[in-house]
Amino acid sequence: MSPTGKNADPTGNQVPAATVARLPTYLRALHLLIERGVGTSSSSGLAELSGVSSAQLRKDLSFLGSFGTRGVGYNVEALAESMNRVLGLATEHRVMIVGMGNLGQALADYRGYDSRGFKVVALLDNNDGVIGKDVRGIVVEAMADIDAVVERERVSFAIVATPARSAQDAVDAIVQAGVRGILSFAPISLQVPDDVDVQAVDVGSELQILAFHKQAREMGMA
Amino acid sequence: MSPTGKNADPTGNQVPAATVARLPTYLRALHLLIERGVGTSSSSGLAELSGVSSAQLRKDLSFLGSFGTRGVGYNVEALAESMNRVLGLATEHRVMIVGMGNLGQALADYRGYDSRGFKVVALLDNNDGVIGKDVRGIVVEAMADIDAVVERERVSFAIVATPARSAQDAVDAIVQAGVRGILSFAPISLQVPDDVDVQAVDVGSELQILAFHKQAREMGMA
DNA sequence: GCGTGTGAAGAACTTCACAGCT
DNA sequence: AGCTGTGAAGTTCTTCACACGC
Structure with a gap:
């Protein structure tokens, strides 16, 4: 799936291919929440929109870094921006x-x-x-x-x-x-x-x- | 992936989702061989055309039944027909x-x-x-x-x-x-x-x- | 108290390697 | 001798469950 067999994230760690394949889905869900004016979302809210389990979503995000606030959830815009950076979409x-x-x-x-x-x-x-x-x-x-x-x-x-x-x-x-x-x-x-x-x-x-x-x-x- | 979570093949066994996803690729490769007039193919020949390892291909086919001849390989047309049946393509x-x-x-x-x-x-x-x-x-x-x-x-x-x-x-x-x-x-x-x-x-x-x-x-x- | 982040357990998938049939 | 079919080993992926920090 990856040409090199290694998926390095911005911090140099490995990201499983299965996780990479789901990132665009999460990004879509985040854009949907932004459109709706939602500022914060829990892993379960975002997971439901994406069609995966909340554990799966948290585990996937954990490969990329730590984006949420315990007891609160994720800042939707900040997470979308982080995900853009991870996916290499900062430049066109x-x-x-x-x-x-x-x-x-x-x-x-x-x-x-x-x-x-x-x-x-x-x-x-x-x-x-x-x-x-x-x-x-x-x-x-x-x-x-x-x-x-x-x-x-x-x-x-x-x-x-x-x-x-x-x-x-x-x-x-x-x-x-x-x-x-x-x-x-x-x-x-x-x-x-x-x-x-x-x-x-x-x-x-x-x-x-x-x-x-x-x-x-x-x-x-x- | 499967609606029921169970992929029953014609003999009643379970077929892994990952295998199901590859079956259409094998079928395409088989049609290519038929076009070329090839009558028999080994698992490695068919696997190379499909972009998978020969072990993967043999394992995948083993979930569906036993189609090859040891020491010889697979009859291309017969395998294509079996696969059509497995995929439920006998009827339009x-x-x-x-x-x-x-x-x-x-x-x-x-x-x-x-x-x-x-x-x-x-x-x-x-x-x-x-x-x-x-x-x-x-x-x-x-x-x-x-x-x-x-x-x-x-x-x-x-x-x-x-x-x-x-x-x-x-x-x-x-x-x-x-x-x-x-x-x-x-x-x-x-x-x-x-x-x-x-x-x-x-x-x-x-x-x-x-x-x-x-x-x-x-x-x-x- | 609440929801994230994560080791550990479990399930699914792939590869290995060889017994078995032709 | 050669290639399939397959248990077993190894790897990757998912789920669990709870420690941790807000």
């Missing part, structure tokens, strides 16, 4: 989307990047029918120019939204261009060097997991 | 997409459902500007009609692609209509009854995990 991260089909365009249109620390700075495709097109103020460029684009825009992360058959080639080019974090929506297992970090999302796989659970439910009843 | 599952914004339309356009056992049979939205529109041969219907749609189309699963603010309402309606498996793309934690199964995908959260790893990498080097 620059994202490139590769593959401008339906999904790529939908991802380019997504409104949620800014509020969560990301900015889409480049769009790439290898299809002449799309290259040059303007999508939400960004002109789609050619895959062939990827090295120049990554350098010019100082891209940190790439989102892969190509068809399955071209995804591995796209990833090879992305890695070659120096990007070390990839979010892939392509329904294949990608091969990357050890120092590159891949998060994969596959709609078909998620549905198949639902199908398994449904079947388990139905058999459990028989 | 009927899917409804709720929320026809950019993402919903991109998901409706996605070509990968059929080959993986799913069929999109209904599209819903609560915006008059979209209701009645034809998307790939399916007319978008009103959220208000959800109960009738679920019954008429015998919907098994719902994909939620609404904005965050309306996602919980959409999920409540989906559950009320009798659907027990939900794949959500909304960036919020959803509250559902215990017997409803939710798989959640959040682009922002995935990017934040990448950001954490990047930060850990950079601090680890200092």
Whole structure:
């Protein structure tokens, strides 16, 4: 999960991968509380909003530091800010989307990047029918120019939204261009060097997991 | 992860959640091998394609039954078929997409459902500007009609692609209509009854995990 | 008194290593 | 001889339960 096998937090300690995966959820819950004007929350309140146990939440936070006040709870804003720092969101991260089909365009249109620390700075495709097109103020460029684009825009992360058959080639080019974090929506297992970090999302796989659970439910009843 | 906390396989045993999450990956690898005309594969060959260790793959398969031949390996087609059965993909599952914004339309356009056992049979939205529109041969219907749609189309699963603010309402309606498996793309934690199964995908959260790893990498080097 | 922070216990998952079948 | 299937060992993750500080 981690490229190095080590997840160092700002104090140099190790953070379990399972904990890292939950941090964004906690941050979402905190933003919700801020919106609602809640100033303080207990671990159980925050945990319920996040869908985990209060013990789990406290243990997770303990890997990052000590943020609460005994007998009181957590200062919502202060915790959100600490968590931002831990997640490395203090500075904006620059994202490139590769593959401008339906999904790529939908991802380019997504409104949620800014509020969560990301900015889409480049769009790439290898299809002449799309290259040059303007999508939400960004002109789609050619895959062939990827090295120049990554350098010019100082891209940190790439989102892969190509068809399955071209995804591995796209990833090879992305890695070659120096990007070390990839979010892939392509329904294949990608091969990357050890120092590159891949998060994969596959709609078909998620549905198949639902199908398994449904079947388990139905058999459990028989 | 599982609604009941128990994952019964066809023989009545328990399958760990972590194993269930990997089964779709194995199935993808098997389809790749079938395409390539490979008839037999060892656990290590299949594992490499799937990005896991051979011991992991053998252990995972052992929860489902005994599919290989010692000294030889696995018959690719037979294993794919067994896995289809285990995952409950023998019959086609009927899917409804709720929320026809950019993402919903991109998901409706996605070509990968059929080959993986799913069929999109209904599209819903609560915006008059979209209701009645034809998307790939399916007319978008009103959220208000959800109960009738679920019954008429015998919907098994719902994909939620609404904005965050309306996602919980959409999920409540989906559950009320009798659907027990939900794949959500909304960036919020959803509250559902215990017997409803939710798989959640959040682009922002995935990017934040990448950001954490990047930060850990950079601090680890200092 | 109250809720956090945390060692310790327990559960789940992964890896090891080899017996057993072909 | 070779590769699967699997108990056992090892690791990671979760839950428990209580000491600690407000």
